[in-house]
Each structure stands twice: as structure tokens, then as C-alpha cells.
Amino acid sequence: MRHIISVLLENEPGALSRVSGLFSARGYNIESLTVAPTEDASLSRMTIVTTGSDEVIEQITKQLNKLIEVVKVIDLSDGVHIERELMLVKVRAVSKDREEMKRMADIFRGRIIDVTDKDYTIELTGTGSKLDAFLSAIDRSAILETVRTGASGIGRGDRVLRT
Amino acid sequence: MELDRPEILAENRQDAGKKELNGAEIVVRCLQEEGVEYLFGYPGGAVLYLYDELFKQDKVKHILVRHEQGAVHAADGYSRSTEKIGVALVTSGPGVTNAITGIATAYMDSIPLVIITGQVPTHAIGQDAFQECDTVGITRPCVKHNFLIKDVKDIAATIKKAFYIAASGRPGPVVVDIPKDITRPDHTAEFNYPKSISMRSYNPVVKGHAGQIRKAVQLLNRAKRPMIYTGGGVVLGNAAPELAQLVRMLNFPCTNTLMGLGGYPATDRQFVGMLGMHGTYEANMAMQHCDVLLAIGARFDDRVIGNPAHFFEEPRSIIHIDIDPSSISKRVKVDVPIVGNVREVLQDLTRQLQAAKEKPDAIALKSWWTQIDEWRGRNCLKYERNSKIIKPQYVLEKLYEVTKGEAFVTSDVGQHQMWAAQFYKFDKPRRWINSGGLGTMGFGLPAAMGVRLGNPGADVACVTGEGSIQMCIQELSTCKQYHLPIKVINLNNRYLGMVRQWQQVDYSSRYSESYMNALPDFMKLAEAYGHVGMLIEKPSDVEPALKEAFKLKDRLVFMDFITDQTENVWPMVKAGKGLTEMLLGSEDL
Numbered sequence: 001m002r003h004i005i006s007v008l009l010e011n012e013p014g015a016l017s018r019v020s021g022l023f024s025a026r027g028y029n030i031e032s033l034t035v036a037p038t039e040d041a042s043l044s045r046m047t048i049v050t051t052g053s054d055e056v057i058e059q060i061t062k063q064l065n066k067l068i069e070v071v072k073v074i075d076l077s078d079g080v081h082i083e084r085e086l087m088l089v090k091v092r093a094v095s096k097d098r099e100e101m102k103r104m105a106d107i108f109r110g111r112i113i114d115v116t117d118k119d120y121t122i123e124l125t126g127t128g129s130k131l132d133a134f135l136s137a138i139d140r141s142a143i144l145e146t147v148r149t150g151a152s153g154i155g156r157g158d159r160v161l162r163t
Numbered sequence: 164m165e166l167d168r169p170e171i172l173a174e175n176r177q178d179a180g181k182k183e184l185n186g187a188e189i190v191v192r193c194l195q196e197e198g199v200e201y202l203f204g205y206p207g208g209a210v211l212y213l214y215d216e217l218f219k220q221d222k223v224k225h226i227l228v229r230h231e232q233g234a235v236h237a238a239d240g241y242s243r244s245t246e247k248i249g250v251a252l253v254t255s256g257p258g259v260t261n262a263i264t265g266i267a268t269a270y271m272d273s274i275p276l277v278i279i280t281g282q283v284p285t286h287a288i289g290q291d292a293f294q295e296c297d298t299v300g301i302t303r304p305c306v307k308h309n310f311l312i313k314d315v316k317d318i319a320a321t322i323k324k325a326f327y328i329a330a331s332g333r334p335g336p337v338v339v340d341i342p343k344d345i346t347r348p349d350h351t352a353e354f355n356y357p358k359s360i361s362m363r364s365y366n367p368v369v370k371g372h373a374g375q376i377r378k379a380v381q382l383l384n385r386a387k388r389p390m391i392y393t394g395g396g397v398v399l400g401n402a403a404p405e406l407a408q409l410v411r412m413l414n415f416p417c418t419n420t421l422m423g424l425g426g427y428p429a430t431d432r433q434f435v436g437m438l439g440m441h442g443t444y445e446a447n448m449a450m451q452h453c454d455v456l457l458a459i460g461a462r463f464d465d466r467v468i469g470n471p472a473h474f475f476e477e478p479r480s481i482i483h484i485d486i487d488p489s490s491i492s493k494r495v496k497v498d499v500p501i502v503g504n505v506r507e508v509l510q511d512l513t514r515q516l517q518a519a520k521e522k523p524d525a526i527a528l529k530s531w532w533t534q535i536d537e538w539r540g541r542n543c544l545k546y547e548r549n550s551k552i553i554k555p556q557y558v559l560e561k562l563y564e565v566t567k568g569e570a571f572v573t574s575d576v577g578q579h580q581m582w583a584a585q586f587y588k589f590d591k592p593r594r595w596i597n598s599g600g601l602g603t604m605g606f607g608l609p610a611a612m613g614v615r616l617g618n619p620g621a622d623v624a625c626v627t628g629e630g631s632i633q634m635c636i637q638e639l640s641t642c643k644q645y646h647l648p649i650k651v652i653n654l655n656n657r658y659l660g661m662v663r664q665w666q667q668v669d670y671s672s673r674y675s676e677s678y679m680n681a682l683p684d685f686m687k688l689a690e691a692y693g694h695v696g697m698l699i700e701k702p703s704d705v706e707p708a709l710k711e712a713f714k715l716k717d718r719l720v721f722m723d724f725i726t727d728q729t730e731n732v733w734p735m736v737k738a739g740k741g742l743t744e745m746l747l748g749s750e751d752l
Contacts, residue, residue, distance in 0.1 A: 009364070010364055013311075014299060014303075014311075017303065018303060021303055055492070055496075058492065059489065059493060062488050062489035063489050065489075066487070066488075066489050068308040068328060068362075068364060068365050069364055070364055071363055071364040163363055
């Protein structure tokens, strides 16, 4: 049901709105969407996490391929792949909670990247479920804000997406 | 033909000795390089430099419409009837928003157009400037692609790409948005029109997969109850001769969709009529009960196969040839998908069928034809022939006879459109010009202008109704200016007929807002525009009036036929019903 789709597309203004417009016009779900230029500045790579039946996913990949600026599309979920997401969490960290929060960050291999006398900002990467696990592991009332990038994905081994 | 134009004072400017051209010059040169014959447009602030440049040349002839919707429909009709790319030019803001209906119409029916739109100067974009709108954003969902040009150096390559994208693969409209400052005289660049273009992100498939074609050959040769169903792709892909060859070789029945009419000769014995919501009994029955279905350039639209669940109650194998992979297995799961240019695939398929040892089972085919002929015997298109009031079907039958089936017929949207599709037998492709996908009322008259310009001397009939015609009636003025002798066949029943029909069938005859009061006197209106008007009220006057009208070779004749208000289009498959759950007449209500 959940699919992670990688799209290689021309790095041109408006390309992102063509993709997001396609999803809204045809009623497809977007769980997350990330995009940035690749090592070749003329290309962008997008990772889209979506859900749908096999028929819907087939249509999504076909419709993406139909966009003039799209160079290549692969459904990473068709094979072995790795996905990672980055999250920044600002948490309240005063008195005895300070030590506890530091310990939790360590357990999840997070890094504290900003410190004040009242709070920490923790950087955490992993799969979406790992990030979810961290958020449920800490005291919910201590969370001041969170920001997540959405998943980026890449195929394992010689499974390569390029022009 | 001669056009009423102001005298052109400046000679066609040659650029000898002048290295750099300004943006407006480049745009016009690009259009000339593309061999654009007609440019349908309407001037305004943001495109004045372009119009100034058009004034100085006479290769590209500009047709001044009366509303931007008309410009795009005219370019569309021109393209559908000629195989060429239609080109329109409109100004920014309201020029663009008026053009949207035309663009969306072309998009739904995959018509190759290039629409050049003016934009406010680059420095004013995003400032809510006068006549500004986000053209690229507003057209994005209804174009194949669009561009915003931000540098005079990019004009030539962008326009080349626009023409290439519009016509290749599955065709469609492409918008090129050009800010006013890009066309300013002091912004110049060297002009090099690329001969060809290649894009790493866009490479439409042409050849069908040989292995898939082999599978199709096997299925076709083993079919006991085969059916060939073809759509607009055969017309747009110029594959009618290939289709006729294949169908005759196999002796299989063939049906066309609304968009596909003329793809196979309608007067041929193997043609079972149009299928779908208002398709023939025999076409819909054969579609439902076939065991092997060959779909060519068609997309299993909701108006064509009705409820997909009902369609699947009968088992059958489906082969689907289409240039657009996303049209395959979209609404209906298919067994043998073949992606490719319809014409090339049909050539390969025919070759392989000829070479195959196995041949279709002649005995099974004979009994299938017996069954089809029995369905045909229902005579589903019959109507009351002794009526004292003009029956719309009768007008179309006579139109067919008077024009000997040779006219280009455009239509608007509604009952008249369906009757035209049922009763005018199109033997050739690109003769039937209608808005099938979007269903745009107001399409017929401006489309007919484009058809006539693209086919000088041809008989062009615009079949319409008193509702549709009023949506773009201002184009009668354009017809006068450019001497376009279209014959407008107005089937006037004082009702929005198709709405009335649905209200009768589905809403217990509550005719909510479908009756039109205070209609104009169309005869006088036509005369006011400088044309010939005719009012036809008796069945016995229909044929003589048509004959007289088509004799007036150089005049537009507006024929107002007062027709039966209660007539409905039969057969009818109600929305959401199965293809064979047809109502064959009022007795089935």
C-alpha cells in the first residue's frame, strides 16, 4: 500500500508544481515529498511517499512519466532500498529532564545541535518509524516543536537512478 | 482566398545584413519557419509588439476573432481537419482566461495546438499588475506542457520545443507565455531556428513491442466473437487506411467512439455504428459479448463502456494499442497492452497476421455475424417518419444526402451532437469535428471557421442547437470579415435538449431551467451580421432549404430548423448503468 517513488526531473522552475498539481488533480495521496538538485545541477531528484492500490500506483508512475520535464521514475518499493528522514525536535530541558533528554537522544543516536538553559534542539535521522518511536519515547509535554523533511530514498547496491 | 485586410505598406522585411532580431521579430520568424498559415488571435496590451511585427509581413495570416475562446476553437478546428498544428495568439490576463475553455477542450481531445500568450513585463510579474494572471499556473492542468520565456535568447528554442511537443507522442496544446518586455525592440538576440530538437526527458515511443504484437496475433486468430473498437487515436494518428485494411482482412466487426468516427468508413458493412451512451444496439451488444476485444487509440471512457463492473461481468481478452501508456489499464485492465504509434503498430500487426499460419475460425465468425445482424435488425435508430413537426434526425439524414456525405461537420454539444454522430455517415477521418472529451458548448461555430480556412472550397456544416450557438455566436462577425461560407444547421427545439432529456429520464420530468425563453429571431440575427438567414418549420421544406443553402457557395447561411421539442436521443445508457442496459425509446421509460 505504501510506496516510495523516486523521480529524476529537469531542475526548472515550475517542475515541482507540475508534480504536486498532478497529485491533487487526480486525487492521489502524498504522504511526503522532498526535492533538491542532484550532483548535476540541471537535474532535481524527488522522493514521493504515497499510498494506493497497485492500479493507482501504476497510474501514478505512468502519469509522472508523462510530465515533459520528468526524466525517470522508479518505484523504490519494488526492490530493496534504504530510506532516511531528518527530524529536528526542540524539547524543554530543565533540571532533571535535562539529563534524561540527553540520554534519550543518545539511545536514538540523535545529536543535540543547539542548547539553551531551557531547551535542547535534537537532530535525528532514520526511517520514519524510528523518528515516530523517538517522539513517543520522550515525554510528550516536553516537545516544543518538530520539523521533519519527509523521506529520501535510494536503491541498494547496483540499483541506480540516473539519466 | 482573399482576405479583407488593411493594406500592408511595409514589404516583407528581410533581415539581410541585420544580425540580431528583437523578440517580436523572432516570434514571427519562428511562426514563419514552422510554416504557420493562419494565426487565430485577438490583440491587447501585452502583445502589441507582436501585432506590430505581424503587420509588417504577410506570410502568417492573422484571423481576428471576436472572443479568445473562438480563437482557440478555430485553431483547434483547423488542426483537426488538416493534420497541421493550430496556432493562436492572445493577450495577458483576460485574454488568457477567455482562452482556457478552448485550451481545455483541445487538451481533452489531444489536439496539437500552440497558444502564444502575452504576459505583463518580467519586472511586473507577481505585482498584481494590470491584466496580469499566472498563465503558467492557470493553464498547467489543461496543457500538455507550458513555458514562460524570460530571455529573448530563449524564444526560438522554446517555440521549436512547443511545436515539437504539441504534435509528437500523444498530441496536445502547448502554451508559450511571453512577457511584454521580451518582445521589446531594444531586446535583441541572434536568430537561429533549430532544425530539430532532442530532449532527454521527452522521447515518445513509436514502435510497438514485437512480442506483444505476436501475442495479439494469437488472440485475434483464436477469437470466436471478436470486436474491434477504435477511438480518436486512429484519426489523430492518421491510421484510417491501415485500420480499414486490418478490419477487412480479418472480417471482424468494427465500432468507433464519438471521437473516432470516420476512422472506419461508416457505410461499410463491417461497421456496426458508434458505441457508448448513445451508441447503436448492435455496437454495445457486440462490445459486451465479444470474447476478444481489440481497442485501438481509445481509452474506455465512462461514456463509452458505461459501468466498468458491468462490463466485466462478461469474460473477454483485451488487446489495447495506444501511444499513451497512462491510457492503458486506467479504467479497464487489459491483457495485451501495446504502446506505440497506432499507425506503425497496425502495420506491424497486419504484417504478422498475414504471415501467421493460423487463421480466424470462419465458422465461428459466421455465426457471430449472424448474431450481430440479428441485433442490427432491432433498427435502434428508427424514429417517427410521418411527423408533422420536423424531426431533428430527419434534418441530419437530409444534410447527409444533400452534401453527399462529403461535408466537414462540426458540432456543438448536446442532443444535436449525438444525432449528427448517429445519422451523418462519415466515411473519411477528420470530417467530424466535435468536442468529445470536455463537451464544450460554443465549440461548433469557431471550429467551423478553422475548418473552412484549412479546407478552402469545402462544404462546412456546423450542427448546433439554440443553446450552444449562443455561447459563441459573436463569431458570425468573424465569418463575415473573412468570407467563411459556413452552413449553420440550428436544431431549434427551444430546450437545452440533452438536459431536458436527462430531466425527463432521471428527474421525473421536472424541467428545471432547461427551457429557453426569449430566443432571438435567428434569421434576423444572421441578417444583421450580414449573412443569409432561413427559417424552416415544415418537414417538407427541409430538403429544398438545405439544397438552396448549399448552392450559396460564398455565403454563410444560418438555417433555423424548428424541431420537435419532445424528441430524445435513443438508444440511451443512463450514467452508471451497464453498456447493454439500453433504453431504446420512450416505451422503455
